[in-house]
Amino acid sequence: MNYTNYQCEDFVADSYFRQWVKQPDEASSSYWYAFLTAHPEQAEAIWQAAAIVQAVAEATVGLTAPANAAEEATIWQAVSRQIQANEPSTPFSFLSRYRNTGWNWLVAAASILIVLGAGWWVRSRHLPASGNVAPKPVAIQSPISQIEQKNTTPKPRLVSLPDGSSVILKQGSQIRYSTQFDAPRRIVHLTGEAYFEVARNPARPFFVYAHGLVTKVLGTSFNVRAYSADTDVVVTVRSGRVAVFTESDETHRQKVESPALEGIVLTQNQQIVFARRAVALIKPSEISPAIARTVFPLHAASFVFEARPVGEVFDQLADVYGIRILYDKATLGLCRITADLSDESLSEKMLIICKTIEASYKLTNNQLVVSGQGCRP
Amino acid sequence: MFQDEACLWKAFQQGDIRAFEVIYETHSSTLLAYGKRLCTDHHLVKDIVQDIFMEIWTRRRTLRDLHTIKYYLFKIMRNKLSRLHQKTAVLAGEGLWLDEDNQFTPSIEFLITQQETSSKQLAQLQNAIARLPGRQREAIMxxxxxxxxxxxxxxxxSINHQSVINHLNRALSALRDLFLKVPILALLLHYFL
Known part of the structure; x- marks a missing residue:
């Protein structure tokens, strides 16, 4: 392709150019950067075209018919019935995700995944600064004191935040937050890997600061994972909306302070790469839900319960969150739960359950201990 | 369940129904969304989606890869709809089909996005895309x-390569005025520094 005479809009209309802007890979990035080096006179057109691709792509998201889970489930059931009729030998013994009501919460719950590399971060602390240095974290407020929570065990560790949000810290991870966590902004600094379930409160946005990247949500659940082998920060949204921007962003402060989600707003199944060395964000690209699910075991679970024994509910929570729940089977075993706990954080789920069965719970050493009088048959 | 797309693909070709379900889940919502933008009879679109997935299951061995599947799904969707369009246009009239003159009915999602979005430009751009003639809009989407x-x-x-480029160019020049307002410099600093 001869791009030398291309105008801005020719680039926008070009597949290979769009692919680079939306889903950059090594091949396309090296091609376009080489082209830019060879043709600096085209730089303006290219950057403008890139901005247009991003703007149009962002605009098209809102123009798509929203997903309708019930409809998709009906069609799937029809398809699988038909296959079964045509090929009776097809094994259908698996637990289809469309068969339980959990499907609904899949759509409702929003979660994001952030992959970030600790390797470079560790190096940068020991090497003298040079060239592209990590941006200085913009201090939002000088906190009176900080609470630090670490997980040095190989098992996930549950941390309850003062606002009712839950954080499940993975091995070797830590979070830090201010004692003034009730301030207008809920801020958590993360190193490592964690699953967040944020208690909904649009008036007090929730921020995760991770090695130069800021993720902002108004209240929802999301997963933050950090692989130490990676050098990029990758944010992946399961569904819902979150905003990401860099700490070095000139308008960082405005984006933090705005009541809305500003910056790059990610929606369902979108992924963004933050190149930490270059301190640059590469525009969102789509990921396959199939891939997203392999890293989101939580999505396989349903939290809609109808007259289920409380033990079963606890087992499921323990399993999904990787925690231990201790309770007296003799007293609480008869209690039953009917609730849709899809959108609540673990702390909120536990509160609702405990209210229902007139019990209380305590979090100690990664164990939830539930105690109560029990239920009459 | 499936390590990566290659595993998923292999399992699907070997007749693993779980792999098929994952593929269904990956593509059904976008395919439905696409179909609904072409035809207002949503029941018809649902039936077509069902047929299409039966078809890819039956033909799984001859399909090349996951990306091909997406292309294949969209292509059959459009073929089926336009064949039905030709057949029913006489009977049902044009109102059923979202053609050149019909505009998008904004979805709730769209309205929410508009409300939430802090950028006026984005909302304007969405409105402008929604008002594009049918084929230009389809090409843009x-x-x-x-x-x-x-x-x-x-x-x-089912048009030639040059027509696609023409549709895109026409659409882009219709949107051109709005691009002048896109904060290009800010975006640039953001993404490509």
Missing amino acids: LAFYHDFSNDEIAGIM
């Missing part, structure tokens, strides 16, 4: 939302 290449768009819309 296929290119920028569904991420198809121009060749794939040509295949899906």
Whole structure:
């Protein structure tokens, strides 16, 4: 392709150019950067075209018919019935995700995944600064004191935040937050890997600061994972909306302070790469839900319960969150739960359950201990 | 369950129904969304989606890869709809089909996005895209939302490569005035420094 005479809009209309802007890979990035080096006179057109691709792509998201889970489930059931009729030998013994009501919460719950590399971060602390240095974290407020929570065990560790949000810290991870966590902004600094379930409160946005990247949500659940082998920060949204921007962003402060989600707003199944060395964000690209699910075991679970024994509910929570729940089977075993706990954080789920069965719970050493009088048959 | 797309693909070709379900889940919502933008009879679109997935299950061995599947799904969707369109146009009239003159009815999602978005430009851009003539809008959606290449768009819309580029160029020049307002410099600093 001869791009030398291309105008801005020719680039926008070009597949290979769009692919680079939306889903950059090594091949396309090296091609376009080489082209830019060879043709600096085209730089303006290219950057403008890139901005247009991003703007149009962002605009098209809102123009798509929203997903309708019930409809998709009906069609799937029809398809699988038909296959079964045509090929009776097809094994259908698996637990289809469309068969339980959990499907609904899949759509409702929003979660994001952030992959970030600790390797470079560790190096940068020991090497003298040079060239592209990590941006200085913009201090939002000088906190009176900080609470630090670490997980040095190989098992996930549950941390309850003062606002009712839950954080499940993975091995070797830590979070830090201010004692003034009730301030207008809920801020958590993360190193490592964690699953967040944020208690909904649009008036007090929730921020995760991770090695130069800021993720902002108004209240929802999301997963933050950090692989130490990676050098990029990758944010992946399961569904819902979150905003990401860099700490070095000139308008960082405005984006933090705005009541809305500003910056790059990610929606369902979108992924963004933050190149930490270059301190640059590469525009969102789509990921396959199939891939997203392999890293989101939580999505396989349903939290809609109808007259289920409380033990079963606890087992499921323990399993999904990787925690231990201790309770007296003799007293609480008869209690039953009917609730849709899809959108609540673990702390909120536990509160609702405990209210229902007139019990209380305590979090100690990664164990939830539930105690109560029990239920009459 | 499936380590990566290659595993998923292999399992699907070997007749693993779970793999098929994952593929269904990956593509059903976008395919439904695409169909509903072409035809207002949503029941018809649902039936077509069902047929299409039966078809890819039956033909799984001859399909090349996951990306091909997406292209294949969209292409059959459009073919089936336009064949039905030709058949029923006489009977049902044009109102059923979202053609050149019909505009998008904004979805709730769209309205929410508009409300939430802090950028006026984005909302204006969305409105302008919604007002584009049917085929230009379709080409824009296929290119920028569904991420198809121009060749794939040509295949899906059953037009030639140059027509795709013409549609895109016309649409882009209709949107040009809005781009002047896009804060390009800010975006640049953001993404490419």
